[in-house]
Amino acid sequence: xTIDAMDAVFRALxxxxxxxxxxxxxxxxxxxxxxxxxxxxxxxxxxTRQAVSKHLAIxxxxxxxxxxxxxxxxxxxxxxxxxxxxxxxxxxxxxRSRLQALSDLKKNLESGEQ
Amino acid sequence: MTKPHFVYVTYIRSTPEKVWAALTDPQTTKKYWxxxxxxSDFKPGSPWALKFEDGRTADxxxxxxxxxxxxxxxxxxxxxxxxxxxxxWSRCTMEVELVDYYPRYAERxxxxxxxxxxxxxxxxxxxxxxxxxxxxxxxxxxxLSNLKSLLETGDIAFKA
Numbered sequence: 001x002t003i004d005a006m007d008a009v010f011r012a013l014x015x016x017x018x019x020x021x022x023x024x025x026x027x028x029x030x031x032x033x034x035x036x037x038x039x040x041x042x043x044x045x046x047x048t049r050q051a052v053s054k055h056l057a058i059x060x061x062x063x064x065x066x067x068x069x070x071x072x073x074x075x076x077x078x079x080x081x082x083x084x085x086x087x088x089x090x091x092x093x094x095x096r097s098r099l100q101a102l103s104d105l106k107k108n109l110e111s112g113e114q
Numbered sequence: 115m116t117k118p119h120f121v122y123v124t125y126i127r128s129t130p131e132k133v134w135a136a137l138t139d140p141q142t143t144k145k146y147w148x149x150x151x152x153x154s155d156f157k158p159g160s161p162w163a164l165k166f167e168d169g170r171t172a173d174x175x176x177x178x179x180x181x182x183x184x185x186x187x188x189x190x191x192x193x194x195x196x197x198x199x200x201x202x203w204s205r206c207t208m209e210v211e212l213v214d215y216y217p218r219y220a221e222r223x224x225x226x227x228x229x230x231x232x233x234x235x236x237x238x239x240x241x242x243x244x245x246x247x248x249x250x251x252x253x254x255x256x257x258l259s260n261l262k263s264l265l266e267t268g269d270i271a272f273k274a
Contacts, residue, residue, distance in 0.1 A: 030119070068118055075118070081124045
């Protein structure tokens with residue numbers, strides 16, 4: 001990944017609303033703009049349709065969201081490839097399993113608290 | 115046909131011909147796909163298979179569409195895990211396009227700012243196909259990272 005492409009990814013991620021949109025797509029991949037807006041209206045931060053549309057464009061430009069046209073509909077998908085590339089850059093191969101164990105431990109302990 | 119269950123996109127600083135060759139040449143797939151070779155003549159209607167290094171068959175299927183170097187559609191079924199094989203058939207579409215590389219930054223990148231956009235979509239033929247989609251979706255980001263790295267730098271990023 002070039003520096004410019006990586007800048008685009010980090011800039012796109014440095015915004016809570018855009019991370020919220022990625023979370024929504026992770027929960028349900030392939031949503032249209034209208035579906036995303038309708039679900040946000042039910043629960044979550046209030047965002048106008050224009051704001052959602054602008055955030056999606058920024059995410060798409062950073063390649064964190066990929067789109068597919070189905071008839072007249074545009075479906076949005078979470079594209080994890082750039083995040084995977086970033087992880088790969090700073091996580092050495094031998095650290096992978098230890099980090100997974102640490103992450104599992106953290107999840108386990110924190111879920112036990114609730 | 116259900117809507118795609120995932121869409122993965124990667125931009126590779128390479129040519130469509132080289133990306134196509136990497137998707138279809140068994141000696142090249144081996145390098146970035148953890149030893150797996152894709153075996154087929156890549157003509158519409160021909161059989162297609164993914165084989166492990168030890169010769170066992172991982173997945174089988176059929177070439178539905180082949181338009182080199184732009185578009186390849188494979189009907190795909192798992193063969194080595196009974197519970198995933200039972201999930202039935204899926205359809206994988208690989209699209210190769212020469213595009214502006216991250217449009218806003220095009221003027222600052224090499225090769226006139228062009229790159230190959232490789233889009234992988236994978237969908238199950240029926241709703242029962244979810245386990246297969248789940249299985250392949252954990253593999254694709256690694257495979258795509260390795261492919262990008264192999265074509266851009268001549269080496270893969272990680273081996274397992």
